[in-house]
Amino acid sequence: MNAFSIPQLRNEWLGNIRADILAGLVVALALIPEAIAFSIIAGVDPKVGLYASFSIAVIVAITGGRPGMISAATAATAVLMVTLVKEHGLEYLLAATVVAGLIQIVAGLLRLGYVMRFVSRSVMTGFVNALAILIFIAQLPELIHVPYLTYVMLIAGLGIIYLFPYITRAIPSPLVCILVLTSISIYLHLDLRTVGDMGELPSTLPIFLLPDIPLTLETLWIILPYSAAVAAVGLLESLMTAAIVDELTDTSSDKNRECIGQGIANTATGFIGGMAGCAMIGQSMINVKSGGRGRLSTLCAGMFLLLMIVFLGDWVKQIPMAALVAIMIMVSIGTFSWSSIKNLKDHPRSSSIVMIATVAAVLATHNLAIGVMVGVLFSAIFFAWKIAQIFRITSVLSEDGKARTYVVEGQLFFASVDDFRASFDFKEALEKVTIDVSHAHIWDISSVAAIDLVVVKFRREGAEVEIIGLNEASETIVDQLAIHDKPGALERLLGH
Amino acid sequence: MINLLALIDGSGYSKSVCDHAAWFANRLGGGVEIVHVLDRQELSSHPEDFSGNIGIGARTALLEELAELDAQKARLSQKRGRAILDDARDSVVASGVVNVTTKLRLGEIVETVQDLEAETDMIVIGKRGGGADFNQLHLGSNLERVVRSSHKPVLLASRAFKPVRRFLVAYDGGRSVIKAIDEIARNKVFADLDCELLCVGTETAEAVAQMEASASQLRAAGYRVKTKFMPGRPETVIAREVESDAYDLMVMGAFGHSVIRNLIIGSTTTEMIRSCKIPLLLFR
Numbered sequence: 001m002n003a004f005s006i007p008q009l010r011n012e013w014l015g016n017i018r019a020d021i022l023a024g025l026v027v028a029l030a031l032i033p034e035a036i037a038f039s040i041i042a043g044v045d046p047k048v049g050l051y052a053s054f055s056i057a058v059i060v061a062i063t064g065g066r067p068g069m070i071s072a073a074t075a076a077t078a079v080l081m082v083t084l085v086k087e088h089g090l091e092y093l094l095a096a097t098v099v100a101g102l103i104q105i106v107a108g109l110l111r112l113g114y115v116m117r118f119v120s121r122s123v124m125t126g127f128v129n130a131l132a133i134l135i136f137i138a139q140l141p142e143l144i145h146v147p148y149l150t151y152v153m154l155i156a157g158l159g160i161i162y163l164f165p166y167i168t169r170a171i172p173s174p175l176v177c178i179l180v181l182t183s184i185s186i187y188l189h190l191d192l193r194t195v196g197d198m199g200e201l202p203s204t205l206p207i208f209l210l211p212d213i214p215l216t217l218e219t220l221w222i223i224l225p226y227s228a229a230v231a232a233v234g235l236l237e238s239l240m241t242a243a244i245v246d247e248l249t250d251t252s253s254d255k256n257r258e259c260i261g262q263g264i265a266n267t268a269t270g271f272i273g274g275m276a277g278c279a280m281i282g283q284s285m286i287n288v289k290s291g292g293r294g295r296l297s298t299l300c301a302g303m304f305l306l307l308m309i310v311f312l313g314d315w316v317k318q319i320p321m322a323a324l325v326a327i328m329i330m331v332s333i334g335t336f337s338w339s340s341i342k343n344l345k346d347h348p349r350s351s352s353i354v355m356i357a358t359v360a361a362v363l364a365t366h367n368l369a370i371g372v373m374v375g376v377l378f379s380a381i382f383f384a385w386k387i388a389q390i391f392r393i394t395s396v397l398s399e400d401g402k403a404r405t406y407v408v409e410g411q412l413f414f415a416s417v418d419d420f421r422a423s424f425d426f427k428e429a430l431e432k433v434t435i436d437v438s439h440a441h442i443w444d445i446s447s448v449a450a451i452d453l454v455v456v457k458f459r460r461e462g463a464e465v466e467i468i469g470l471n472e473a474s475e476t477i478v479d480q481l482a483i484h485d486k487p488g489a490l491e492r493l494l495g496h
Numbered sequence: 497m498i499n500l501l502a503l504i505d506g507s508g509y510s511k512s513v514c515d516h517a518a519w520f521a522n523r524l525g526g527g528v529e530i531v532h533v534l535d536r537q538e539l540s541s542h543p544e545d546f547s548g549n550i551g552i553g554a555r556t557a558l559l560e561e562l563a564e565l566d567a568q569k570a571r572l573s574q575k576r577g578r579a580i581l582d583d584a585r586d587s588v589v590a591s592g593v594v595n596v597t598t599k600l601r602l603g604e605i606v607e608t609v610q611d612l613e614a615e616t617d618m619i620v621i622g623k624r625g626g627g628a629d630f631n632q633l634h635l636g637s638n639l640e641r642v643v644r645s646s647h648k649p650v651l652l653a654s655r656a657f658k659p660v661r662r663f664l665v666a667y668d669g670g671r672s673v674i675k676a677i678d679e680i681a682r683n684k685v686f687a688d689l690d691c692e693l694l695c696v697g698t699e700t701a702e703a704v705a706q707m708e709a710s711a712s713q714l715r716a717a718g719y720r721v722k723t724k725f726m727p728g729r730p731e732t733v734i735a736r737e738v739e740s741d742a743y744d745l746m747v748m749g750a751f752g753h754s755v756i757r758n759l760i761i762g763s764t765t766t767e768m769i770r771s772c773k774i775p776l777l778l779f780r
Binding site for chain 2 (some may be wrong): 022023026027029030105162163164165169170171173174175212244245248249250281285286288289290330331333334335337338339495
């Protein structure tokens with residue numbers, strides 16, 4: 001069905017108006033502390049993250065491929081830009097955001113959304129856990145070498161967040177946490193770090209501006225590595241979040257449209273002074289939990305966020321950092337997949353290693369994209385290793401002891417050729433050797449070369465070599481003959 | 497064998513849809529397949545929780561909660577759907593149709609129609625669904641989409657069934673109405689019924705000739721046919737005519753224009769469906 005047909009659009013926008021607006025409000029309230037906290041992670045003024053969250057949410061609501069998913073400034077992209085901001089300043093960050101958006105648009109046009117199929121469940125779990133740990137680590141500066149009063153506030157904040165829902169679920173408990181802690185700190189004149197100390201808050205609506213950077217190739221080389229990493233992480237987290245929302249709501253989404261939508265949002269956000277962002281796992285879950293399903297919920301989240309910030313800026317300044325840290329710890333705990341720790345025992349060791357490798361790589365590099373690449377690499381290696389075990393060579397000696405028939409079955413490819421070679425006994429003096437490969441899959445050139453080598457070696461020892469079924473077997477070199485495109489290909493592949 | 501597809505949703509129109517389907521099936525000597533579609537939209541559930549916090553294992557907990565809610569709703573609506581279908585089958589069987597089957601499907605009505613219409617000769621649907629408010633004269637939200645997406649004639653059942661004795665063809669000379677005339681002439685559904693061709697517009701020689709051709713085609717098939725020209729706006733003139741002359745059914749070509757045009761200036765077909773209080777047989 002056409003994604004832009006009128007009934008479809010009406011359904012995605014207006015199918016769920018009341019619940020979408022309410023959920024949008026809840027999400028906006030939860031977005032404020034996060035947007036501020038992520039700006040602080042990246043080392044920029046809170047307004048950069050707040051403008052970004054507004055603009056990304058509103059644009060993705062229109063352009064994205066997954067209705068009901070929340071996108072804004074995120075921790076995953078913020079941690080990538082720390083060094084860029086430190087060394088080159090805010091203007092380079094904005095330019096990097098624009099370039100990252102353009103890369104994402106290209107990725108969407110090239111339909112790279114489908115590459116997600118190579119990201120296994122274990123890698124996703126590793127990604128989520130690493131993200132949760134990154135969010136937690138980012139809170140540490142606020143927790144070390146601070147007056148002990150901060151800890152009291154923090155514990156009070158966490159208490160409110162987790163216990164308030166037992167009293168009522170009608171208002172967001174993180175909001176209650178902010179309100180209570182802020183009032184206490186103002187009333188008692190507590191000397192705590194507040195949001196106002198962290199930098200400038202927005203006082204106006206965002207305006208269009210070009211990043212103030214020299215438009216040279218040199219600039220591009222500075223920002224490109226950051227842009228590429230941001231684009232990759234942004235797409236990964238967005239597509240994963242889309243998969244999670246798909247799962248929760250039992251509906252489907254357009255992954256390539258999501259890539260393009262994220263790209264458009266980031267490109268535009270760079271021009272209004274916002275930092276790059278992507279979909280947010282925690283916020284999207286809050287949205288679904290609060291009843292948000294349609295595009296309207298994402299749009300409302302962005303709109304409410306901006307209105308609240310612009311009109312309540314003076315109050316937002318007074319929020320103690322401890323309240324934000326409490327909320328971020330809640331997000332971190334909620335994002336982490338605790339069941340994955342329990343599952344370490346029961347799951348196959350290879351998937352546990354993939355998960356842990358993903359987390360370790362992220363913690364070492366602070367780059368989620370590298371973590372995912374490591375995870376995918378490990379999954380591929382483990383997969384190849386497992387498949388290579390589906391391989392067997394049996395042999396029968398003829399009655400007169402002069403001829404032997406080897407029967408090769410299973411998967412023959414680079415990872416199994418060593419086993420293949422080792423299975424032949426070249427020391428045996430034979431007149432005739434028959435190798436039956438008609439029940440083997442020959443996947444690549446390595447295996448063809450290995451067969452050739454075996455034949456040559458037997459000939460050197462004076463045996464006459466016959467290979468049975470080579471033609472059928474080599475038809476299974478899928479790439480070469482591209483038979484996977486032909487009708488009945490699967491039957492032929494399975495038939496060997 | 498001729499098969500009718502009767503779409504019911506358990507609203508006030510379901511009974512009438514069944515009666516219409518039974519009447520046509522009896523005349524055509526065909527079977528009726530009664531279909532009820534459970535909309536996924538109706539199923540998706542909303543837990544009312546605005547606490548905005550995500551606790552330990554929130555994702556799996558939320559997934560389980562939502563899945564459980566959906567499952568409960570789905571079981572309930574399946575039960576309701578089966579009950580609706582059983583009632584409908586009883587009513588159609590009581591009207592004397594032998595070959596009656598029922599089908600409960602998940603998904604969108606339009607998709608279901610597209611899946612099933614290949615084995616169907618005619619689709620029967622109520623003018624309004626359970627979701628539309630009768631008082632506001634709103635038409636069922638699925639109606640236009642079903643008619644637009646289907647290649648088969650669609651009968652829009654009115655609120656109550658009345659055996660058809662006289663029917664009116666809204667004649668505009670368009671392709672769809674010519675197709676409708678062909679169908680009627682061939683099928684003899686309406687054999688020995690009174691038929692009137694009504695053309696709203698100016699009486700040009702060309703239009704008269706075309707209408708006469710159609711009329712004689714019907715006469716050749718054994719119908720008693722009258723023809724009539726009237727000036728004015730089709731919606732109002734035809735509605736008045738239907739009201740004053742007590743027709744039991746109207747046949748017309750439907751949705752000849754694009755979706756975009758309908759969005760801007762509205763559709764004559766929709767207007768007619770709204771203003772005529774009798775069943776309509778639409779051809780595209």
